[in-house]
Amino acid sequence: MAAEEKWKGWASREQKEAEPGGERELGMLLGRQLAEPGRFAYAALCGLSLAWLFPENEQSSFRTEFIKGFVKWLDLPDAVLPAMTAFADGLGGEGTETFTEILLKDPVLKENPLLIIQDLLSFSLQDGSYDARARVLICHVSWLLRIPLEDLEVLEESLLESLKEQKDEESETAEVSRKKKERRKKLKRYLLIGLATVGGGTVIGLTGGLAAPLVAAGAATIIGSAGAAALGSTAGIAVMASLFGAAGAGLTGYKMKKRVGAIEEFEFLPLTEGKQLHITIAITGWLCTGKYGSFTAPWSSMLHSSEQYCLAWESKYLMELGNALDSLLNGFVNMMAQEALKFTVLSGIVTALTWPASLLTVASVIDNPWGVCLHRSAEVGKHLAHILLSRQQGRRPVTLIGFSLGARVIYFCLQEMSQEKDSEGIIEDAVLLGAPVEGEAKHWRALTRVVSGRIINGFCRGDWLLSFVYRTSSVQLNVAGLQPVDLDDRRMVNMDLSTVVNGHLDYMKQMDTILKAVGIKTKECQLEEKGSGSLFSPQAKKSQWAAGSKARGEEDTRKEEVGAGSE
Numbered sequence: 001m002a003a004e005e006k007w008k009g010w011a012s013r014e015q016k017e018a019e020p021g022g023e024r025e026l027g028m029l030l031g032r033q034l035a036e037p038g039r040f041a042y043a044a045l046c047g048l049s050l051a052w053l054f055p056e057n058e059q060s061s062f063r064t065e066f067i068k069g070f071v072k073w074l075d076l077p078d079a080v081l082p083a084m085t086a087f088a089d090g091l092g093g094e095g096t097e098t099f100t101e102i103l104l105k106d107p108v109l110k111e112n113p114l115l116i117i118q119d120l121l122s123f124s125l126q127d128g129s130y131d132a133r134a135r136v137l138i139c140h141v142s143w144l145l146r147i148p149l150e151d152l153e154v155l156e157e158s159l160l161e162s163l164k165e166q167k168d169e170e171s172e173t174a175e176v177s178r179k180k181k182e183r184r185k186k187l188k189r190y191l192l193i194g195l196a197t198v199g200g201g202t203v204i205g206l207t208g209g210l211a212a213p214l215v216a217a218g219a220a221t222i223i224g225s226a227g228a229a230a231l232g233s234t235a236g237i238a239v240m241a242s243l244f245g246a247a248g249a250g251l252t253g254y255k256m257k258k259r260v261g262a263i264e265e266f267e268f269l270p271l272t273e274g275k276q277l278h279i280t281i282a283i284t285g286w287l288c289t290g291k292y293g294s295f296t297a298p299w300s301s302m303l304h305s306s307e308q309y310c311l312a313w314e315s316k317y318l319m320e321l322g323n324a325l326d327s328l329l330n331g332f333v334n335m336m337a338q339e340a341l342k343f344t345v346l347s348g349i350v351t352a353l354t355w356p357a358s359l360l361t362v363a364s365v366i367d368n369p370w371g372v373c374l375h376r377s378a379e380v381g382k383h384l385a386h387i388l389l390s391r392q393q394g395r396r397p398v399t400l401i402g403f404s405l406g407a408r409v410i411y412f413c414l415q416e417m418s419q420e421k422d423s424e425g426i427i428e429d430a431v432l433l434g435a436p437v438e439g440e441a442k443h444w445r446a447l448t449r450v451v452s453g454r455i456i457n458g459f460c461r462g463d464w465l466l467s468f469v470y471r472t473s474s475v476q477l478n479v480a481g482l483q484p485v486d487l488d489d490r491r492m493v494n495m496d497l498s499t500v501v502n503g504h505l506d507y508m509k510q511m512d513t514i515l516k517a518v519g520i521k522t523k524e525c526q527l528e529e530k531g532s533g534s535l536f537s538p539q540a541k542k543s544q545w546a547a548g549s550k551a552r553g554e555e556d557t558r559k560e561e562v563g564a565g566s567e
Helices: 002-018 036-053 057-073 078-088 093-104 114-125 132-144 149-168 172-185 189-199 203-210 212-223 225-232 239-243 315-330 332-347 363-389 405-418 464-469 511-517 523-532 538-543 552-566
Strands: 266-270 279-283 308-313 398-403 427-433 455-459 492-496
Touching: 036 057, 036 078, 036 093, 036 132, 057 078, 057 114, 057 132, 114 132, 114 149, 132 149, 132 427, 266 363, 279 405, 308 315, 308 363, 308 405, 315 363, 315 464, 363 405, 363 464, 398 405, 405 427
Parallel strands: 279 308, 279 398, 398 427, 427 455, 455 492
Antiparallel strands: 266 308
């Protein structure tokens, strides 16, 4: 990939310059190498971005603490802190373009503006926690500086790759000796986490928990010697172990030890073998005999992150539901129903009395498994919330994506998280496709507290099956999977998939096309763009939202287009 080669070439030059006799000493934090005007503009740009991305009162402490620490990180005088705090509180938003120009004119950034993203990443990782809000900020600043999101991905992956290479160079004797030494210390949890990884945890967990100097050595190539020193300091010994969760085993290490309420099955299945600083969890909405009999089948082409998981839950009930859906749609009832519903569904007002009697007579085929799964999906969502709140996945941003009842799991997960303390900064994006949940904006407001990036509602206006199974919910349907959620928040993104999805079952069958439509990278996209050096197809790039949207103007335009489409 062109971007990866570009970055490796630059990293190699930086390493040479860091050696004795090199022209530049990398012992200084990258941000501090900027001239004072550049550092001021850099901090101001981050402050203004924070104010735009997270203006809510409950995010005030995050904005304040971030900017306070950042001013210190850049070695700016204390006298500038009131101004930076004011920027982070929303004053001076019109100065964004000016500060961007000043920053890009700094001599240090002329060759490689990616240094800024490198520095922001280093700052964000210094305490062993990669807050989702920090990653959203980094994505937004990347867009302001016209740096492709791909470069951030390469930077994150390069950091991990460097650590893996350093681990491979260790001798087995040295590793055994270190383990014995650490056992004797009888330290608390974070060292025990490192020891536990020996039985099967990841390399990252091992190096993070047991070999801080090794972490520093590996990271120096990527984030500079001073930034690496921060990761390798006494306070940062557990940084990498913290990032990757208990024992570095992350979500695959989680097993539901006993039945939780009505839940009988709950397990994370790996979709990829890699590790990454941000992860993706996919949730399937139903199962059916044949090609789509496994939880992983719909997500085989997804490549949103190098580390992806699929949630396996209540397979017995989801299989029963899927087979019922197939029976219903493949039978004579389907033809009759679609003909009769041409008028009722499109009118937007569907009641139990308007459904054809022929369809209602076989309603029991679907109603019972649907009702069971509807209840269990809510319970599974709440349980998932507490797994994420316990940081089983480590302290890394998480993207959730699901369709049908899988989207319902996500909805109830986010609702549950919004009621708990310290729930911010965990979820980066949430993608809900064909969600059988309430579509009133007031019910979605709570989700904005816990989602740092996008909340995507993918819907299909002509999904008569979703209308049918929801027919007893209300006199007038108001289901998120059938219409836009009219929530006035920069996070909320409504995507009309009516041209892609002809019916509810298409959410599984057309998943590859749907993923590209909502800006989620797939293996096909990577192959198509391999020659051009881009990981994203033009369509995905167009949909990809750099921490919100490119500008308020585009968001307003999108809303107008959605409104026009609904008329």
